[in-house]
Amino acid sequence: MGALLSALLSSIRGGVHPETRKFLSAESPIEPMPIPALLRLPLQQHIGAPAEPLVARDDHVLKGQLIARARGPISANLHAPTSGRVIAVGPFPAPHPSGLPVPTITLRPDGADRWAPRLPRLRPEDAEPEEIAARVAEAGIVGMGGATFPAAVKLTLRDRYRLHTLIINAAECEPYLTCDDRLLRERAEEVADGAGIMARALGVTKIIVAIESNKPAAAAAMRRHNLGLGHPVQVRVVATQYPMGSEKHLVRAVTGRETPARALTAELGIVVHNSATAQAVHLAVRYGEPLLSRVVTVSGRGVARPANVQALLGTPVADLLAHCGGLTEDPDRLLLGGPMMGQPIRSPRVPVVKGTNGVLALTRAETRKAETMPCIRCGACVRACPCGLTPFELNARIQAGDLEGAAAVGLLDCVSCGCCSYICPSNIPLVQGFSFAKGKLAETESRKHQQEETRRLAAARTAREEAIAEAKRAAMARHKAQMAEKKRRAAEEAAQAAEEAPAEPQEAAK
Amino acid sequence: MITAAASMSALGLGLGLLLGAAARKFHVKTPPVVDEMERILPGTNCGQCGYPGCRGAAEAIAEGGAPVTLCPPGGRDVALKLAEIVGVDCSGGPEISGMTDIEPQVAFIFEDHCTGCTKCFKRCPTDAIVGAAKQIHTVIWDACTGCDACVQVCPTEAIVLRSKPRTLQSWYWDKPDQPLAALRTGAA
Ligand code: SF4
Numbered sequence: 029m030g031a032l033l034s035a036l037l038s039s040i041r042g043g044v045h046p047e048t049r050k051f052l053s054a055e056s057p058i059e060p061m062p063i064p065a066l067l068r069l070p071l072q073q074h075i076g077a078p079a080e081p082l083v084a085r086d087d088h089v090l091k092g093q094l095i096a097r098a099r100g101p102i103s104a105n106l107h108a109p110t111s112g113r114v115i116a117v118g119p120f121p122a123p124h125p126s127g128l129p130v131p132t133i134t135l136r137p138d139g140a141d142r143w144a145p146r147l148p149r150l151r152p153e154d155a156e157p158e159e160i161a162a163r164v165a166e167a168g169i170v171g172m173g174g175a176t177f178p179a180a181v182k183l184t185l186r187d188r189y190r191l192h193t194l195i196i197n198a199a200e201c202e203p204y205l206t207c208d209d210r211l212l213r214e215r216a217e218e219v220a221d222g223a224g225i226m227a228r229a230l231g232v233t234k235i236i237v238a239i240e241s242n243k244p245a246a247a248a249a250m251r252r253h254n255l256g257l258g259h260p261v262q263v264r265v266v267a268t269q270y271p272m273g274s275e276k277h278l279v280r281a282v283t284g285r286e287t288p289a290r291a292l293t294a295e296l297g298i299v300v301h302n303s304a305t306a307q308a309v310h311l312a313v314r315y316g317e318p319l320l321s322r323v324v325t326v327s328g329r330g331v332a333r334p335a336n337v338q339a340l341l342g343t344p345v346a347d348l349l350a351h352c353g354g355l356t357e358d359p360d361r362l363l364l365g366g367p368m369m370g371q372p373i374r375s376p377r378v379p380v381v382k383g384t385n386g387v388l389a390l391t392r393a394e395t396r397k398a399e400t401m402p403c404i405r406c407g408a409c410v411r412a413c414p415c416g417l418t419p420f421e422l423n424a425r426i427q428a429g430d431l432e433g434a435a436a437v438g439l440l441d442c443v444s445c446g447c448c449s450y451i452c453p454s455n456i457p458l459v460q461g462f463s464f465a466k467g468k469l470a471e472t473e474s475r476k477h478q479q480e481e482t483r484r485l486a487a488a489r490t491a492r493e494e495a496i497a498e499a500k501r502a503a504m505a506r507h508k509a510q511m512a513e514k515k516r517r518a519a520e521e522a523a524q525a526a527e528e529a530p531a532e533p534q535e536a537a538k
Numbered sequence: 539m540i541t542a543a544a545s546m547s548a549l550g551l552g553l554g555l556l557l558g559a560a561a562r563k564f565h566v567k568t569p570p571v572v573d574e575m576e577r578i579l580p581g582t583n584c585g586q587c588g589y590p591g592c593r594g595a596a597e598a599i600a601e602g603g604a605p606v607t608l609c610p611p612g613g614r615d616v617a618l619k620l621a622e623i624v625g626v627d628c629s630g631g632p633e634i635s636g637m638t639d640i641e642p643q644v645a646f647i648f649e650d651h652c653t654g655c656t657k658c659f660k661r662c663p664t665d666a667i668v669g670a671a672k673q674i675h676t677v678i679w680d681a682c683t684g685c686d687a688c689v690q691v692c693p694t695e696a697i698v699l700r701s702k703p704r705t706l707q708s709w710y711w712d713k714p715d716q717p718l719a720a721l722r723t724g725a726a
């Protein structure tokens with residue numbers, strides 16, 4: 029029945045149907061959380077250059093105050109999520125599998141939650157598209173589905189492409205996650221308005237909200253609020269299939285058109301934004317509120333009370349878990365994001381950031397991890413790969429150390445969705461190997477670049493030293509010439525003197 | 539005066555011609571592989587290989603007197619490329635596979651030991667050290683090749699080489715356990 033339904037709905041090639049386990053948190057309304065004792069705000073919560081801190085230790089900041097400014101065109105502003113005192117600006121473990129320290133602003137909230145003056149309101153109905161994009165940039169909004177690309181950059185695409193459609197991505201194909209589902213159910217009006225505002229910035233009139241078929245309540249809520257800034261907001265129910273939420277795959281499911289490899293969907297005239305991003309845009313433009321918090325799904329069997337929490341940016345994962353009743357047992361894996369593409373973290377001290385849509389504590393029973401067996405060439409991974417790759421071949425080449433060979437058969441087109449690893453009957457860690465290979469290739473590339481730079485620097489230094497030596501030689505030559513001139517003159521004078529008084533030297537000679 | 543200038547220039551011209559002729563007559567043609575290898579080597583002339591500069595090293599390899607693994611800052615990548623040129627079989631050659639684990643190194647200056655003598659600053663082949671007389675010097679890691687030149691000249695031993703700190707941008711996952719390796723350990 030489910031398969032039949034998926035066949036009728038727009039689906040994608042390949043993909044898998046993991047158990048969604050969304051029931052754990054789907055019926056918990058979005059709840060606020062008390063302000064935690066400390067907030068940790070990494071300067072880089074987005075793709076691009078890290079922001080530049082504007083505060084120092086012991087500064088007092090107000091809620092919504094700009095505390096770090098975007099550096100360069102691809103970067104994002106950061107604001108204080110509440111009022112309080114800055115107690116440190118320095119390295120702190122990143123919410124990342126490596127746990128490496130990254131520059132972080134640590135804020136101790138004062139509990140007053142006092143607002144700084146908000147950004148002036150914009151009336152989107154008569155604001156210029158550029159004004160809207162500038163406001164979105166000012167508010168520090170990034171893609172909140174997890175990609176964290178600065179949203180404002182994606183709103184200025186109309187300069188370079190002829191656009192016609194805005195797709196709001198509410199597919200939420202990752203198992204467990206329910207934050208977008210809840211957002212649509214509870215704040216559909218705000219999402220629709222945000223979508224309308226973004227459509228105005230992009231200069232398009234067609235707005236489609238794509239929702240997977242397993243979220244009928246969200247689709248119904250969205251249908252009730254089907255106007256965004258006067259433009260109709262169309263709801264499109266797509267098949268429940270992983271990875272439906274991948275931008276290019278969603279575009280294919282909704283429009284039937286394929287985005288070229290390593291190109292933007294804008295090439296087809298389509299821009300995709302996440303539904304949480306749309307809501308953040310609504311708040312920024314209508315109310316002048318920068319991005320200060322986000323909805324996070326806290327779930328997994330290891331959590332006592334799975335929930336959807338409106339958490340301030342910088343809230344430590346440990347506080348979030350404690351708010352949800354704590355852990356019932358020692359989790360096998362602690363993940364940020366969904367179980368398919370989420371990143372394991374080493375310590376619950378790391379903070380929630382702009383792209384964190386879920387915090388999952390998975391128990392041993394939930395993390396299927398059987399022993400790895402040799403590949404039996406069953407082809408299941410090939411059928412599952414939504415990008416049309418041959419994962420077993422990629423894997424064989426990577427294991428043989430032939431990374432260039434893997435790149436030649438499409439390694440760089442892999443979106444790391446994990447379908448292949450999920451489906452493999454031999455439990456081969458396919459996508460894990462691809463992540464390694466991509467990182468390794470990038471490293472080789474950067475080493476090559478660095479070697480060229482080294483050569484350039486060394487050549488520049490040699491040139492400079494030669495120029496200095498040349499200048500010295502010239503100075504020396506000048507000096508010598510002067511000395512010679514002086515000597516000659518002295519000799520001439522001496523000769524003249526000798527002519528004038530010839531008797532004396534003769535006497536001396538005697 | 540005029541005679542002096544004239545004789546000097548005549549002398550210079552004569553000697554110059556002599557030198558030019560000698561260069562032609564005694565010209566040693568370097569094999570093109572030397573140029574090719576010189577282009578692969580870092581070009582910093584740091585001298586860690588024990589030859590006078592990168593060109594010297596390239597010549598030594600071409601003559602067969604030096605191993606392709608001679609360049610520490612170049613690391614494994616350079617060794618592999620050199621091996622490709624000179625045709626050394628590098629599939630599992632012990633020297634090259636032994637190089638795999640060398641992490642890129644960078645110099646680090648202990649600030650309380652730095653006297654601002656500017657020796658390292660003058661010696662760095664890539665201008666990766668910034669500083670001035672009687673000021674604490676520091677290293678720009680992006681430009682440092684870990685060539686060791688500054689460590690050698692520092693009079694207070696304030697400089698050490700450390701592995702280059704990893705960042706979120708340069709970090710990546712380890713290679714997962716291979717299926718065959720997994721089986722082998724299972725059998726053992
Ligand atoms: S090869 Fe990449 S894109 Fe294809 S299924 Fe595996 S992870 Fe997904």
Ligand code: SF4
Pocket residue numbers: 402403404405406407408409410419420451452453454455456458
């Ligand atoms: S799914 Fe696993 S066993 Fe089957 S072909 Fe792919 S890698 Fe091999």
